[in-house]
């Protein structure tokens with residue numbers, strides 16, 4: 001069975017779809033058996049039909065991944081209680097995500113819930129939703145770094 005990881009942010013439009021795509025690609029390049037999905041703590045973009053602003057942001061996420069040759073194919077979904085029973089790791093992009101995840105987590109959860117950046121420098125991923133296009137590139141760089149740091153710890157540095 002592959003190690004399963006759910007990358008989480010607020011809207012599942014910017015940080016976590018990019019994180020999903022980057023972690024998949026980094027794991028593939030390192031030859032590690034990892035299955036990755038992403039979700040938002042908020043439910044307001046599920047299923048899509050997003051407004052123009054959201055399409056613009058999702059397009060930027062996709063454009064940034066394409067620029068770096070990272071395949072991405074995304075449809076927004078919301079974190080549910082069942083996810084805590086199925087995933088090995090549920091990784092939040094910022095402290096608010098982790099707090100919301102801890103609130104939602106059922107008693108019989110098997111997932112390890114953590115801040116994604118806690119495997120590296122302990123920082124949150126800054127939300128590019130509130131800034132310009134530069135924020136997407138910074139988000140991408142953090143996703144690469146945190147993907148490697150997470151895989152180092154989950155699989156050992158030799159892998």
Ligand code: 4NP
Pocket residue numbers: 009010011012013014015016127128129
């Ligand atoms: P994300 O960014 O959590 O990185 O996907 C956001 C996307 C949408 C909203 C906020 C943050 N929003 O308020 O719609």
